[in-house]
Amino acid sequence: MHHTDATPHFVWFNVVNFQTKDNILRCRRCSSDNKRTFSTEMNIHFPGREGFEKPTVLVFSQVSICLNCGLADFKVPDRELRALADGLSGKKAESA
Numbered sequence: 001m002h003h004t005d006a007t008p009h010f011v012w013f014n015v016v017n018f019q020t021k022d023n024i025l026r027c028r029r030c031s032s033d034n035k036r037t038f039s040t041e042m043n044i045h046f047p048g049r050e051g052f053e054k055p056t057v058l059v060f061s062q063v064s065i066c067l068n069c070g071l072a073d074f075k076v077p078d079r080e081l082r083a084l085a086d087g088l089s090g091k092k093a094e095s096a
């Protein structure tokens, strides 16, 4: 039997950081419009005592900071996000 080999066609939309003004300008905590975006380098440590033995995860990200109340928003990039998840679940190690 022949059936048409209809390979699914996926279209990927590249969402290129579409920054709506509302999103940028309004703090979700204090509603101030005094927000600015900064570049950061973050060295994220794992929690707990065993966290000292795990390699930290370096994250380069843009952070949006409310200059009125200090609330900061940022998104961890996918690769680093996975590193964090793996680091947490990866080694439950010996609970001696």
Ligand SMILES: [Zn+2]
Pocket (backbone or CB within 6 Å): 027, 028, 029, 030, 031, 032, 066, 067, 068, 069, 070, 071
């Ligand atoms: Zn604020």
